[in-house]
Amino acid sequence: METRLLRYFVALAEELHFGRAATRLSISQPPLSVAIKQLEEQVQAQLFERNSKEVRLTAAGEHLLPRARQILSLTSQAAQETTDVARGVRGHLRVGFVGSSLYRGVPQALEAFQKQHPQVRVDMLELNSAEQLQELQQARLDLGLVHSVQPPEDISSQMLMEEPFLVAIPEGHRLSSRKEIDLLELKDERLILFSAQVSPVYHQRIYQMCQSRGFTPEIRHEVRHWLSVLSLVSLGQGVAIVPAALQRVGMPRVTFSQFVGDQATSELLAVWRRKPTNPLVQSLLGCLQTAVDDIAVHPLD
Amino acid sequence: METRLLRYFVALAEELHFGRAATRLSISQPPLSVAIKQLEEQVQAQLFERNSKEVRLTAAGEHLLPRARQILSLTSQAAQETTDVARGVRGHLRVGFVGSSLYRGVPQALEAFQKQHPQVRVDMLELNSAEQLQELQQARLDLGLVHSVQPPEDISSQMLMEEPFLVAIPEGHRLSSRKEIDLLELKDERLILFSAQVSPVYHQRIYQMCQSRGFTPEIRHEVRHWLSVLSLVSLGQGVAIVPAALQRVGMPRVTFSQFVGDQATSELLAVWRRKPTNPLVQSLLGCLQTAVDDIAVHPLD
DNA sequence: TAAAAATACTCCATAGGTATTTTAT
DNA sequence: ATAAAATACCTATGGAGTATTTTTA
Numbered sequence: 001m002e003t004r005l006l007r008y009f010v011a012l013a014e015e016l017h018f019g020r021a022a023t024r025l026s027i028s029q030p031p032l033s034v035a036i037k038q039l040e041e042q043v044q045a046q047l048f049e050r051n052s053k054e055v056r057l058t059a060a061g062e063h064l065l066p067r068a069r070q071i072l073s074l075t076s077q078a079a080q081e082t083t084d085v086a087r088g089v090r091g092h093l094r095v096g097f098v099g100s101s102l103y104r105g106v107p108q109a110l111e112a113f114q115k116q117h118p119q120v121r122v123d124m125l126e127l128n129s130a131e132q133l134q135e136l137q138q139a140r141l142d143l144g145l146v147h148s149v150q151p152p153e154d155i156s157s158q159m160l161m162e163e164p165f166l167v168a169i170p171e172g173h174r175l176s177s178r179k180e181i182d183l184l185e186l187k188d189e190r191l192i193l194f195s196a197q198v199s200p201v202y203h204q205r206i207y208q209m210c211q212s213r214g215f216t217p218e219i220r221h222e223v224r225h226w227l228s229v230l231s232l233v234s235l236g237q238g239v240a241i242v243p244a245a246l247q248r249v250g251m252p253r254v255t256f257s258q259f260v261g262d263q264a265t266s267e268l269l270a271v272w273r274r275k276p277t278n279p280l281v282q283s284l285l286g287c288l289q290t291a292v293d294d295i296a297v298h299p300l301d
Numbered sequence: 302m303e304t305r306l307l308r309y310f311v312a313l314a315e316e317l318h319f320g321r322a323a324t325r326l327s328i329s330q331p332p333l334s335v336a337i338k339q340l341e342e343q344v345q346a347q348l349f350e351r352n353s354k355e356v357r358l359t360a361a362g363e364h365l366l367p368r369a370r371q372i373l374s375l376t377s378q379a380a381q382e383t384t385d386v387a388r389g390v391r392g393h394l395r396v397g398f399v400g401s402s403l404y405r406g407v408p409q410a411l412e413a414f415q416k417q418h419p420q421v422r423v424d425m426l427e428l429n430s431a432e433q434l435q436e437l438q439q440a441r442l443d444l445g446l447v448h449s450v451q452p453p454e455d456i457s458s459q460m461l462m463e464e465p466f467l468v469a470i471p472e473g474h475r476l477s478s479r480k481e482i483d484l485l486e487l488k489d490e491r492l493i494l495f496s497a498q499v500s501p502v503y504h505q506r507i508y509q510m511c512q513s514r515g516f517t518p519e520i521r522h523e524v525r526h527w528l529s530v531l532s533l534v535s536l537g538q539g540v541a542i543v544p545a546a547l548q549r550v551g552m553p554r555v556t557f558s559q560f561v562g563d564q565a566t567s568e569l570l571a572v573w574r575r576k577p578t579n580p581l582v583q584s585l586l587g588c589l590q591t592a593v594d595d596i597a598v599h600p601l602d
Numbered sequence: 603t604a605a606a607a608a609t610a611c612t613c614c615a616t617a618g619g620t621a622t623t624t625t626a627t
Numbered sequence: 628a629t630a631a632a633a634t635a636c637c638t639a640t641g642g643a644g645t646a647t648t649t650t651t652a
Contacts, residue, residue: 001380002304004642018607031643033608043380045387049577052606053652058577059443060387067379071372078368079302079344086346086361142360276350276359305617319632332618334633353626353631 003075005039006068008032009047013065016055088279090119095284096132097124097145098199100226103245104161104268106145109291113284120280128199136273143281145288147201148267157271158285160292163244164265165206166256168229170236181257183213190220190238198224202266206241209264230254245295268292304376306340307369309333310348314366317356389580391420396585397433398425398446399500401527404546405462405569407446410592414585421581429500437574444582446589448502449568458572459586461593464545465566466507467557469530471537482558484514491521491539499525503567507542510565531555546596569593 008025012032015021022032040047047061057065084090097106110122127135132144136155151157167186169176175185196203210217220238223229229240230251243266247256270288272281309326313333316322323333341348348362358366385391398407411423428436433445437456452458468487470477476486497504511518521539524530530541531552544567548557571589573582 001376004303006376019605027642028644029607030609030645034642037608043383043387045383046577047383050607051652052604052608052650055607056577058387059392059579059581060383063386063392064379064383067375067382071375071379074368074372074375075302075307078365078372081368082344082346082348082361082365085364086344086359091360091364276347276357278360280360320630328617329619330632331620331634335617338633351632353624353629353633355627356632 001039001042003072005035005042006072008035009039009061010065010068010072012036012048012055013057013061013068016057018050018055084119086279088283089117091117091121091278091280093120093122093142093278093280093284094140095122095124095143095145096127096135096141098129098132098147098268099126100147100199100202100243100245100266101145101268103226103248104163104243105291105295106288108294109284109288112291113287116287117280117283122284129201133271136271139273142272142278143284144271146269146271147199148269149201149271151269151271154274155271156274157269158289160268160270160288161296162265162267163296164258165209165241165263166244166247166258168233168240168242168246169255169257170233170239171253171255173236173239175239175257176255178257180260182260183209183263184215186210186217186239186241187215188218191217192221192223192229192232192238192240193217193219194226194229195222195224205264205266209241227251248295302340302343304373306336306343307373309336310340310362311366311369311373313337313349313356314358314362314369317358319351319356385420387580389584390418392418392422392579392581394421394423394443394579394581394585395441396423396425396444396446397428397436397442399430399433399448399569400427401448401500401503401544401546401567402446402569404527404544404549405464406592406596407589409595410585410589413592414588417588418581418584423585430502434572437572440574443573443579444585445572447570447572448500449570450502450572452570452572455575456572457575458570459590461569461571461589462597463566463568464597465559466510466542466564467545467548467559469534469541469543469547470556470558471534471540472554472556473537474540476540476558477556479558481561483561484510484564485516487511487518487540487542488516489519492518493522493524493530493533493539493541494518494520495527495530496523496525506565506567510542528552549596 011025012018012021015024018029018032022029025032036048043060043064045060046058047064049056049058081090114122125141129146129149132141132146133149133151133155135141136144137152167175167181175181193206194202207217221232223232226242226246227249229242230246230249232238233240234251234253270285312326313319313322316325319330319333323330326333337349344361344365346361347359348365350357350359382391415423426442430447430450433442433447434450434452434456436442437445438453468476468482476482494507495503508518522533524533527543527547528550530543531547531550533539534541535552535554571586
């Protein structure tokens with residue numbers, strides 16, 4: 001039962017006149033007669049009771065009509081939607097992100113993207129970098145927002161931002177309000193570290209920074225969320241080495257100081273499958289880059 | 302977007318291999334390549350990312366796949382159902398009936414019919430004879446069960462049963478337990494008549510019976526349901542002239558007597574549109590005739 | 603008798619086949 | 628180097644057109 005026959009059937013059922021229905025279909029009357037006969041043979045059912053004066057639907061025709069209409073409408077709808085998905089007007093994106101990206105413009109980027117693409121559903125999944133790469137390769141994720149990694153061959157990546165680590169210090173601490181701090185000054189401080197389990201990349205980088213400066217940091221607290229890190233600093237439980245973006249959280253009783261000289265940086269990368277290319281990924285990437293750059297331009301507003 | 306292309310698309314989406322999909326579709330590989338390309342042009346979307354080593358769905362393809370499956374399934378379902386409707390296996394019947402038909406085997410006929418056609422929905426509408434004819438002609442009814450009428454040209458009819466009128470008399474009444482009664486004996490009795498509004502045919506016939514015997518019946522009660530007629534008789538409010546089938550109700554304290562000689566009969570006719578013929582109508586007619594005949598054979602069991 | 607559906611036939615578009623080329627790993 | 632998709636080309640089915648016949652109200 002081809003779509004064409006259903007289209008002809010619906011036209012005839014609505015006009016109840018072969019000539020008029022044929023005109024509406026932009027064909028001549030004989031092929032419509034033939035087509036209807038063919039459809040009737042295919043379903044082994046007479047669909048119309050007809051003579052030279054009138055055309056009426058049979059019970060079987062009455063049964064088919066609403067179904068044919070539904071099928072035709074679903075068909076054109078599916079075609080239109082598919083076009084829209086290809087155009088990037090409509091669709092579904094699954095985006096992974098590391099927790100710190102929330103303080104680096106990602107929420108703003110999402111808001112802008114949703115405004116541009118109201119028909120697109122975006123699902124956000126908080127995962128660490130390694131997990132995101134895995135999910136990407138299994139095509140369970142369309143885009144990842146990760147810390148610096150070596151992306152595999154079939155994964156593209158784009159650096160969104162790179163920012164220095166700062167020291168977060170509680171007010172009243174001996175180092176508080178210092179403009180610059182040497183990493184070595186933190187030697188005997190209680191360090192609040194982000195969980196190695198949740199972000200091994202970050203954890204390892206801090207560790208290596210200290211080691212290369214000649215000391216092993218004393219780890220007191222290991223927490224699973226950046227807000228917890230800042231909270232503990234705020235409560236005077238120690239100092240923390242955090243990406244600069246964390247300044248924007250506005251946590252009370254916490255001051256931030258730069259390191260003397262060049263230090264390792266915290267990176268935010270977007271990663272996605274090289275093929276097949278989902279046009280929405282490119283579009284979202286644009287929003288991300290814009291939002292991230294905006295954040296960088298107004299570092300403390 | 303023809304059904305054929307959707308079939309090919311689903312096959313390829315499931316096999317993810319042109320050769321295997323083509324085999325499954327019983328065609329060769331090249332026409333499948335051409336067909337997929339054609340579909341992609343129609344929806345202006347690449348549906349598969351493909352090279353000589355692998356075939357994968359794009360986001361647009363992922364979007365289309367479930368919809369294509371649904372459309373194909375609805376299509377074959379609609380075709381099958383339409384065939385069934387034409388065969389009389391499945392469908393929908395709207396049946397009108399006059400109240401008295403409930404005591405003439407119609408419920409039994411329906412039960413038998415439903416057993417034979419579990420996929421058929423039967424809607425019953427209690428209407429008087431004239432209303433049924435109107436509804437039939439507007440195709441809002443498939444079958445009517447009416448009292449004797451002159452059916453119009455485009456309406457077929459079949460006499461289901463014809464039975465004498467009896468006199469229903471309360472126990473203890475002077476005429477009670479009489480085997481035969483002359484109509485004239487009812488001259489001064491209080492007659493309980495069925496509503497002229499609900500059944501003008503019946504009402505008029507009783508009236509004419511009396512008139513032709515030389516008297517005008519005294520009308521005391523005019524009720525809208527046969528059970529009400531019998532109830533009033535049972536309560537000693539009068540006598541009634543009722544179709545013989547009413548004996549089967551088993552109303553207590555009511556006896557039934559025949560009229561002397563030939564009297565007018567109460568008929569039950571089935572009526573239906575001559576065209577288009579719904580096969581279910583013929584089938585239900587068969588059940589009705591059987592059930593009605595059964596009733597006639599066992600008049601008092 | 604007249605309006606409309608069905609039939610007869612012709613033509614051409616296109617679905618499908620075979621042979622071959624291109625492509626990507 | 629090889630497996631697999633794309634392309635080229637041919638054939639034949641069948642969809643659509645015109646002319647005509649049949650049907651029935």
